[in-house]
Amino acid sequence: MAPPTRAGDYPFAPVDRVNAELFTLTYGAIVRQLLTDFEEVEEVNKQLDTMGYNIGVRLIDDFLAKSNITRCSEFKDTAEVIAKVGFKMFLGVSATVSNWSADGSECSLILDDNPLADFVELPDTCQGLFYCNILCGVIRGALEMVSMRTEVKFVKDMLRGDDAFEIRLKLLEQVAEEYPYKDDE
Amino acid sequence: MIGVGRSKQNLNVVDRPLGKGKTEVSLSAFAFLFSELVQYNQTRVDNIAELERRLEDAGYAVGIRMLELLCHREKGNRRETRLLNILSFVHSTVWKSLFGKVADSLEKGTEHEDEYMISEKELLVNRYISVPKDMGAFNCGAFVAGVVKGVLDGAGFPARVTAHFVAVEGQPRPRTTILIKFSEEVLQREARLG
Amino acid sequence: MAAIASTPRMRCLYIFNRDGVCLHYHVWLRPLTTLSPHQDQKLMFGLLFSLKSFTAKMDPVGGNKGNLGAPNLPGQGCSFHSFRTNTYKLSFMESPSGIKLILITDPRMGDLRDALKYIYSNIYVEYVVKNPLYTPGQPFKCELFNATLDQYVKTLQ
Numbered sequence: 001m002a003p004p005t006r007a008g009d010y011p012f013a014p015v016d017r018v019n020a021e022l023f024t025l026t027y028g029a030i031v032r033q034l035l036t037d038f039e040e041v042e043e044v045n046k047q048l049d050t051m052g053y054n055i056g057v058r059l060i061d062d063f064l065a066k067s068n069i070t071r072c073s074e075f076k077d078t079a080e081v082i083a084k085v086g087f088k089m090f091l092g093v094s095a096t097v098s099n100w101s102a103d104g105s106e107c108s109l110i111l112d113d114n115p116l117a118d119f120v121e122l123p124d125t126c127q128g129l130f131y132c133n134i135l136c137g138v139i140r141g142a143l144e145m146v147s148m149r150t151e152v153k154f155v156k157d158m159l160r161g162d163d164a165f166e167i168r169l170k171l172l173e174q175v176a177e178e179y180p181y182k183d184d185e
Numbered sequence: 186m187i188g189v190g191r192s193k194q195n196l197n198v199v200d201r202p203l204g205k206g207k208t209e210v211s212l213s214a215f216a217f218l219f220s221e222l223v224q225y226n227q228t229r230v231d232n233i234a235e236l237e238r239r240l241e242d243a244g245y246a247v248g249i250r251m252l253e254l255l256c257h258r259e260k261g262n263r264r265e266t267r268l269l270n271i272l273s274f275v276h277s278t279v280w281k282s283l284f285g286k287v288a289d290s291l292e293k294g295t296e297h298e299d300e301y302m303i304s305e306k307e308l309l310v311n312r313y314i315s316v317p318k319d320m321g322a323f324n325c326g327a328f329v330a331g332v333v334k335g336v337l338d339g340a341g342f343p344a345r346v347t348a349h350f351v352a353v354e355g356q357p358r359p360r361t362t363i364l365i366k367f368s369e370e371v372l373q374r375e376a377r378l379g
Numbered sequence: 380m381a382a383i384a385s386t387p388r389m390r391c392l393y394i395f396n397r398d399g400v401c402l403h404y405h406v407w408l409r410p411l412t413t414l415s416p417h418q419d420q421k422l423m424f425g426l427l428f429s430l431k432s433f434t435a436k437m438d439p440v441g442g443n444k445g446n447l448g449a450p451n452l453p454g455q456g457c458s459f460h461s462f463r464t465n466t467y468k469l470s471f472m473e474s475p476s477g478i479k480l481i482l483i484t485d486p487r488m489g490d491l492r493d494a495l496k497y498i499y500s501n502i503y504v505e506y507v508v509k510n511p512l513y514t515p516g517q518p519f520k521c522e523l524f525n526a527t528l529d530q531y532v533k534t535l536q
Contacts (some may be wrong), residue, residue, distance in 0.1 A: 004525035018211035019310070022283045023210045023218065025250050029243040030222055037229065039393050051225055055217045058508045060215050060476045071475050090214040115210055119250075144395070145476040177477065179428055180399030181421060213509070223458035313509035315521035325511055355525065 003005060015089060018025060024118045031131060041128040048130070052137020053144075060142040065090065072146045075171045076100075079107050082169075091115050095167075108155070110140075111165040124157050130154050136167060147175045206258060206282055214281055214307075220229070223325060233323045241331035241346075251279060258327040264340050268375045271342050276303055277338055284309050290362070299372055300366045303333070304351070308336020308361040324348045326361040333363055389532050390467060390483040394503065398476025399424050402507075402518050405528065423481060427471060436461045460492055470495060478503070494535055502527050 030051070063069075067085055072078045083095035093115065099108040116132045126135045130136075137153040143150045149172045156166035255278055256264045265271040276291040280303075284360045294300030310325045326348030334346040345366045350359040396402055401420040414422065421422040438457045461470045463486050472484045472495035476504040480495050480503075513519055 017209035018212050018215050018285065019206060019282055020210045021206055021251070021254065022213045022247070025247040026215070026218055026222065026243070029246040030218070030225070032246055033226075033239070047431065051221045054223050054224060054515070059213070060218050061478060061499075061504050062217075062476065064474050064476055065504045066213075069475065090211050092208065092210050108225060113474050117207065127271070147477075151368075176193040181425070181427075216509045220509065220513075223511040224514070310511075313506055313523070314512060315506065315510055315523045316512060317520065320512065342417075 005075055014103075017092075020092070020115045020118070023117055027116050027134070028120070035126070035129075041126055045128070045130050045133050048133035049137040049140075052134035052139075054137075055134070056138040056141020056143075059090070059110060059138060060145040060148050063142065073174075074146075075148065075174075076104060078146070078148065079109070079169060080142070082107050086142075087111070087171075106168065106170045109167040111167070114158070114165050117165075119160055120159055127160070130157060131156070131159050132165065137151035138168070139169065147177070149175055206254065211258075215309075216313060217298040219325075222328075233320060237323065237327035240325065240327040241334065244328040244333075245335040245338070246329020246331075247278070248279075248332035248333075248337075249339040251332065252281065252336045253340075255279065255282060263359070266341075267378065268342065269341050270303070271337065272301055272303075272365075275333055279332075282361070295302055296365075297366070299367045299369075301367075303363040303365070304360050305363075306353075306356075306360045307358070308348075311361055319329065322350065324350055324361065326363065329361075330363050334364065342371050385499070386403065388485040388488055388536060392483070392528070393423055393500075394429075395420075395424055395479040395481075395483040396516060398516070400516060403524075405525070407532070409463075424479075427470065427481065429478060430459060430462075431473075459492075472496065472499060474499060488535070494532075498528065498531065502531060511514070 012101060019041070024143060031044070031048070034047050036040075038044050038047060041149070048080065063086060066089060067081075069081065069085075072081065072102065081098045087093055087095045089110075091114075093113040094110045095109045097107050098110060116135070120131055122129060123169050130152060140150050140152045151168075151170040151172060153168055155168045156164050157161035158165055222243060223236075223240065224242075225332050226236055230236045230239060252269045253266070259278055265274050270289060275288075277287040280286065280288045284305075288303045289306050290300045291300075293303070296304060308326050308329060310328055314325055316323055330346040330348040334344060337346070345368075347364050349364060350364050351362045352359045387408065391407060391409055392403070392405040393401060394403040399421075401424070403414065404420060408432055410417065422487075458473065459471065461468060463469075466486060468486045468488050469486050470479045470488075470491040472492065478499065480499055482491055482495060482498075484491065485500065497510075502524060506527060507513055507519050507521050509525070510519075510521055513521065
């Protein structure tokens, strides 16, 4: 496929949609289950990240199937694609890429809107909770499937009083595909 | 203090205007989130019955909140008090806002006075599923059964709600039936109201 | 497998993930098997892995000239999509996430690139990836996938 002129110009097929409230409330039910199962807020943050990762390793194929993207090898373009196409396709919102580090290995995704956080206010007992942490896991999992090992975390969270939702994305390495079997297998 | 210049998300959650419930996310986003709910809960249980119960619990939390939202938005903060009205509210209003359509059918059980059934040819949560043989009659619809239970409970109609696959003649896939069995007190009250 | 009579041009389909796990092996018609399923699948994966490497190495115009066998990032370099022998045709598709689909057919079949894309996007993603009971990275047995795939390949005559 000829590369589009700008990342983010990738057209994607119209997708089936559901009421965002079903999604938001279901996510709320998941967070509530985790808070009951783990008690410690730190553990819940970790678990949300893991669940997101599990989602990411699946979601990538749906994304690739719908977006018609045939390769993602440049980190810079990939970040744009996540912000402009990924968020739009799945959550109906878009994000902005900014704050690139000098060496091009780190950037921020700033969300304009965040359907996961609708109706949410953190009670005093959950102040350390990164309520939307699942998003970090999703991005990490999806990128790992296209050979990018990353570190992804929230650096700003409106539910904790910040002025935006900001996710920091750091490329650790790009992993080449190697022959997976050992000879004696 | 008036929140001049503060964005929507910065307002306290109760001060924000309640949306009209028209925003949407992709079906895939929901499907993946739901899949992970199932996968996660599989790691927390020993058997299918427990898994269904945990999915029902999650659904219950959604149902009870959905009732609040819908009563506020659609009914001017009033809610149904009669049995047939609340059933039709679930079958049409709740279904339409959650799944974008009214349910395929609402029937009264033929054998028991206290049973009602809502059926759906292709329930959203079962659209992509293949249940392996070793999971027997496991039905992800337990989540939707929980939603229905949450709505009914919240409205003062306690009931036992379960999800079942029902084979349909001439169709390769079974439909899902949500079976509602009302508590005795509900039927007694209904009888008193005449 | 019941569809043999109506799909005489289809032989079999393999799906591998990026780690070389054979997620699925689907047979329509294969009278001759000499290897164990595990050996068979490993050989198929190896064949594709080497072919990809060789075809990229021999690319007369492309820029990427690593050593033969040097690891590539998926999607890097050129990629082949089919070869034909006198007895069968092998069609191949790889997603940027490293999912590999291999369709073996009668040698007279035409271009199957769209068919492979369809199987990936509309059958694998829908009925395997989105199946709440599927564990990623594991071989799968999905009724809906099988039924839809059998139905679809009938249209490929």
